[in-house]
Amino acid sequence: MSEWDRLVLERKTVRLKTPLGSIRVKVILGPSGRVQYSPEYDDCKRAAKKSGLALREVVRRVEDQARKEWAQ
Numbered sequence: 443m444s445e446w447d448r449l450v451l452e453r454k455t456v457r458l459k460t461p462l463g464s465i466r467v468k469v470i471l472g473p474s475g476r477v478q479y480s481p482e483y484d485d486c487k488r489a490a491k492k493s494g495l496a497l498r499e500v501v502r503r504v505e506d507q508a509r510k511e512w513a514q
Contacts, residue, residue: 449473455482460507462489462500467508479508 452471457464458481466482481504489504490497 458504458508458511460489460504462493462495462503465489465504467504469508469512477512479505479512481505481508 451473453468455466455468458467463485465485468480468482470478470480472478481501486497486500486504489495490500493500495503
């Protein structure tokens with residue numbers, strides 16, 4: 443058995459309207475103040491199936507759009 447400290451980062455989930463549909467994105471604020479965007483897997487999987495794009499391409503497009511729209 444071992445004990446670990448865990449840092450829980452501040453996050454919120456928001457909806458992003460994309461050309462591929464509405465996709466939930468976790469907006470995560472890191473300890474340095476850097477913001478990260480993490481699209482929800484299930485939403486991206488659904489969009490990939492519907493569009494015929496590869497899942498990783500959908501994730502990349504959603505992350506890029508989130509950065510552009512919500513950049514500080």
